[in-house]
Amino acid sequence: MRIVIDGMGGDNAPLSTVKGAVDAIKEYGVDLVITGDKETLENEFSKYEFDRSRLEIVHTTEKIENEDKPVKAIRAKKDSSMVVALKIVKDGYADAIVSAGNTGALLAGGLFVVGRIKGIDRPCLCPAIPNIDRGMTIIADGGANADCKPKNLVEFAAMTDIYAKKVLGIENPRIGLANVGAEEGKGNDLAKKSFEELKTIDINFTGNIEARDVINNVADIIVCDGFTGNILLKSAEGVAISVMKIIKEALMSSTKAKIGALLIKDELKNIKSFMDYSEYGGAPLLGVNGGVIKAHGSSDAKAIKNAIRQAIKFAEGNVVEDIKSFITSYNEKQAGDEEK
């Protein structure tokens, strides 16, 4: 088993990717490939002691920037660290890629370079959001597909179910549908139809989930179209950050408050760490022919290391094979139903 790292991807690359790679080799004894400017990478790696036989550097000359248009970048920058890393997965030399680079480009590259699993209509990006019980809740789709059909939500649910079992070790993931009300029959056209479809597949579908419960640990996976998923994730993240900011300001507003703030410093730090996305690894792109793990753009070495662990579990868990089995039997069943 081998994992490839987009060495130049992310705000803190290549420092974070190199250190993350070194830590992952030490901790997991994994074989890694890393793409990027060879001299820069060699130079960085020379700072650390680790088992060099487990590392391979593939020299690339280009880098996809955050400002690059995703599809255009994937097509034009053939020798970028990201595209080359994706090709290494496509060619089967590595089982999975970890990248903290341009999200849109990685999605496009997952589709165009690695390729969709046969029968899957739309791969989905599955970021996780911290919940109040210090666990995490996956949003599927978290932003890859703005417009969806009920069939897509069924795929998202089934693929994420496999991922949650195999990679996160959740035994019987609770899967909910993002909606405007808890009762059946609520929602827009997509939600109503998806509700019906989700009942027909072999998952632990627990029904509608209201957005007010997004971080209340009422489900392990929340299924929705990518537009809704983005709104859900970003508003939750934005409000959490804003509320913490307001509290911080309030705590600096008077001497008395400042003393109070000192006394609760540990508790505030604890809350901040719980909302820290780097603790939670990356977001997998499910439905493509290999492991594609998107790490946060601002990933530090620890976040990269965690994303590599995720990629290892992804490969070990045969997630791609399980998704293939699901979609083959699901599509056969659908075709059979239509014939009737």
Next chain:
Amino acid sequence: MRIVIDGMGGDNAPLSTVKGAVDAIKEYGVDLVITGDKETLENEFSKYEFDRSRLEIVHTTEKIENEDKPVKAIRAKKDSSMVVALKIVKDGYADAIVSAGNTGALLAGGLFVVGRIKGIDRPCLCPAIPNIDRGMTIIADGGANADCKPKNLVEFAAMTDIYAKKVLGIENPRIGLANVGAEEGKGNDLAKKSFEELKTIDINFTGNIEARDVINNVADIIVCDGFTGNILLKSAEGVAISVMKIIKEALMSSTKAKIGALLIKDELKNIKSFMDYSEYGGAPLLGVNGGVIKAHGSSDAKAIKNAIRQAIKFAEGNVVEDIKSFITSYNEKQAGDEEK
């Protein structure tokens, strides 16, 4: 000018509606009608001293409950405090209704009893969410229409623009489109097409707004379909409540933290009050032939009084007339464009 209050609507009715009505009469010198069980209401009102000549009680025998199916309730409970109050607006005896009752029923009643403004395809509900600058941001549509076309979002924007100017006194409201990215061309099919349409009407359209900025005061009005609006509002509300709960728990976790919490009591109270929805009055249903103000279900007397003030401004501002003017000229222009 006259405002009618659904006397039995809301979790705290009729105590809250009666006290809110009394306070509104005292503070604003407004003429009110209130619907509900006459004996109960008379009994409540007898506790207060105020100008009784400004109050009229209309006896009703039924009440729409929160559990009632909206459309069915409006059709079946003809003598409910809500339906009778809506009829009073429809008949022109009052200019606006304030109700803290079943939201779905009030929406249905707004449509079926009060009736749509001619030319308006879909009325929208416009709740406000507190923002970090202690102002508010309106979400239009906040949940009345799960599935929308671009034309609907144009109507929502134009109607809310009028409302914000006339009722909230915002001179040149900044109107943004809820979307998954700030740049033009982002989003689902609805968002992309709506973006183009919003540029063509005479409003201060400021472009796309990412959900992460929902409470960051980047717009006075955020336009979206009602499904997205509900997700946006509820996730923001839910996360704010959950984060405050986590902080509260952290502050009770040790003696040191408890002392710290005592010292910052005022600041925490201040933050809580800023997130208190009752401060912000109710949500108007725009696009129907009269003022329909939905107050929060848990409204206390103060929230009811604030909603009555909103209803007064709504009537004084001739919001309905302005919406009529807008939609007539907009639809004429559209018809003209199509002929070309």
